[in-house]
Amino acid sequence: xxxxxxxxxxxxxxxxxxxxxxxxxxxxxxxxxxxxxxxxxxxxxxxxxxxxxxxxxxxxxxxxxxxxxxxxxxxxxxxxxxxxxxxxxxxxxxxxxxxxxxxxxxxxxxxxxxxxxxxxxxxxxxxxxxxxxxxxxxxxxxxxxxxxxxxxxxxxxxxxxxxxxxxxxxxxxxxxxxxxxxxxxxxxxxxxxxxxxxxxxxxxxxxxxxxxxxxxxxxxxxxxxxxxxxxxxxxxxx
Amino acid sequence: xxxxxxxxxxxxxxxxxxxxxxxxxxxxxxxxxxxxxxxxxxxxxxxxxxxxxxxxxxxxxxxxxxxxxxxxxxxxxxxxxxxxxxxxxxxxxxxxxxxxxxxxxxxxxxxxxxxxxxxxxxxxxxxxxxxxxxxxxxxxxxxxxxxxxxxxxxxxxxxxxxxxxxxxxxxxxxxxxxxxxxxxxxxxxxxxxxxxxxxxxxxxxxxxxxxxxxxxxxxxxxxxxxxxxxxxxxxxxxxxxxxxxxxxxxxxxxxxxxxxxxxxxxxxxxxxxxxxxxxxxxxxxxxxxxxxxxxxxxxxxxxxxxxxxxxxxxxxxxxxxxxxxxxxxxxxxxxxxxxxxxxxxxxxx
Numbered sequence: 001x002x003x004x005x006x007x008x009x010x011x012x013x014x015x016x017x018x019x020x021x022x023x024x025x026x027x028x029x030x031x032x033x034x035x036x037x038x039x040x041x042x043x044x045x046x047x048x049x050x051x052x053x054x055x056x057x058x059x060x061x062x063x064x065x066x067x068x069x070x071x072x073x074x075x076x077x078x079x080x081x082x083x084x085x086x087x088x089x090x091x092x093x094x095x096x097x098x099x100x101x102x103x104x105x106x107x108x109x110x111x112x113x114x115x116x117x118x119x120x121x122x123x124x125x126x127x128x129x130x131x132x133x134x135x136x137x138x139x140x141x142x143x144x145x146x147x148x149x150x151x152x153x154x155x156x157x158x159x160x161x162x163x164x165x166x167x168x169x170x171x172x173x174x175x176x177x178x179x180x181x182x183x184x185x186x187x188x189x190x191x192x193x194x195x196x197x198x199x200x201x202x203x204x205x206x207x208x209x210x211x212x213x214x215x216x217x218x219x220x221x222x223x224x225x226x227x228x229x230x231x232x233x234x235x236x237x238x
Numbered sequence: 239x240x241x242x243x244x245x246x247x248x249x250x251x252x253x254x255x256x257x258x259x260x261x262x263x264x265x266x267x268x269x270x271x272x273x274x275x276x277x278x279x280x281x282x283x284x285x286x287x288x289x290x291x292x293x294x295x296x297x298x299x300x301x302x303x304x305x306x307x308x309x310x311x312x313x314x315x316x317x318x319x320x321x322x323x324x325x326x327x328x329x330x331x332x333x334x335x336x337x338x339x340x341x342x343x344x345x346x347x348x349x350x351x352x353x354x355x356x357x358x359x360x361x362x363x364x365x366x367x368x369x370x371x372x373x374x375x376x377x378x379x380x381x382x383x384x385x386x387x388x389x390x391x392x393x394x395x396x397x398x399x400x401x402x403x404x405x406x407x408x409x410x411x412x413x414x415x416x417x418x419x420x421x422x423x424x425x426x427x428x429x430x431x432x433x434x435x436x437x438x439x440x441x442x443x444x445x446x447x448x449x450x451x452x453x454x455x456x457x458x459x460x461x462x463x464x465x466x467x468x469x470x471x472x473x474x475x476x477x478x479x480x481x482x483x484x485x486x487x488x489x490x491x492x493x494x495x496x497x498x499x500x501x502x503x504x505x506x507x508x509x510x511x512x513x514x515x516x517x518x519x520x521x522x523x524x525x526x527x528x529x530x531x532x533x534x535x536x537x538x539x540x541x542x543x544x545x546x547x548x549x550x551x552x553x554x555x556x557x558x559x560x561x562x563x564x565x566x567x568x569x570x571x572x573x574x575x576x577x578x579x580x581x582x583x584x585x586x587x
Contacts, residue, residue, distance in 0.1 A: 091452060102445045
């Protein structure tokens, strides 16, 4: 069966620095995959290649068998890929409702878009702040607004870059629940380096280190692996 | 659909009130003013149309054109050339709107699809207006003509026939009727822009101004939206240029000048960026002040304009309309739950 998303020998070089080196990765339909690794491991660079924000130096990226290497971000998005970036990318000067509406509105009737907006706002418990300017919300809430906007797009694959960054404990927990809930209907790739969070959403984990895939296994095996501990957990053990 | 709480004048009530006020002005001014006053108001309206173009492009599209006068001038010249050739003004008015739009489509295609940065959009538009100024300025010989229309170089084109009743070249509009035509089209363009901004297209345009990356990641192609915004704004500027030419029966290369492009930016800044009413009010107010300043001999009017601009940037940086809205809105609007104090009205940046 054709994977939902597939990277073949993807390499990214910035001048003399190789940020990502011949990475292979395949994601099934409806899969939840975490990408972890220490800072500078190449997670975010890899992520940006998946979303079209960077064009790989070598290799190909396929979405349901279609080559999307070097495609514009909006073209990738149109194939059914929803993207939440690391630094929240939201429409700060617009209300929460309007943010979500923009996510929902493409190629849908206004009535359908409005319906999606209503559903998404209540799904993410954003109703109380629906008419507030996003720029005035707390960081955690802005993260959810971005997730809501992405969900309103009704993508088949959702890419989340550090969704729990800067959230407090309760917020992290809710985000984890949300991700599991989303995964009932959609595939997800989650880039994180918060191990607590990874444990909460327990799934297949791909470990990046120095631009390469160190290992790929389910979360228990990854956490038990000595090499992973060395490159990653060992440094963070506290 | 709930309207985003970003503007008093974008609500239905505000919209109807605005149009009503416009219509009242349109029909009452000829009763209140003498002929000279009406003629003067007509040119104010032509410049207000120009300001509306800049205000829409900059305030909503987030595209900073330093050479919007290029489209104003193309519109003016397109009208002059075609009305001299055709004799009847209906088609020339359409040409005055379409010619700048076509030019903007070409220019905009290379700018937006070439993904140049915002600053360079400013530089390129500025340069284009300067090139057009130089180009038209150097067409003074008899050999420079389009059909029977002599371009006249720096002397401009005098004796441009005025608007006439559609289809009837033998009945030109009287000054009062020209006023109705000008003010009527200003109201029409205002309504059109409101409609655009309320549509999905307009909302995406504003979203792209807020965050281009996010819009792109949602599947919208910012290049296309920016290009269309640029084209619409060019058509409006062209209509302004057409009204301007028609007002004096004259057009010269100064319409392409830096002064024109700079003035319209000042109108928008003073009136309020991110509003449609602001640029209109800004244009009328500044022109009125300039004329008043010109009738005294104490200070140079341009110096006065500079002082007004500096004062505004320092004291009312958001412009007149947003300032009034901030002052009035908390009283007028029933406070929604968790409403942030007064500040939620920021429509532009």
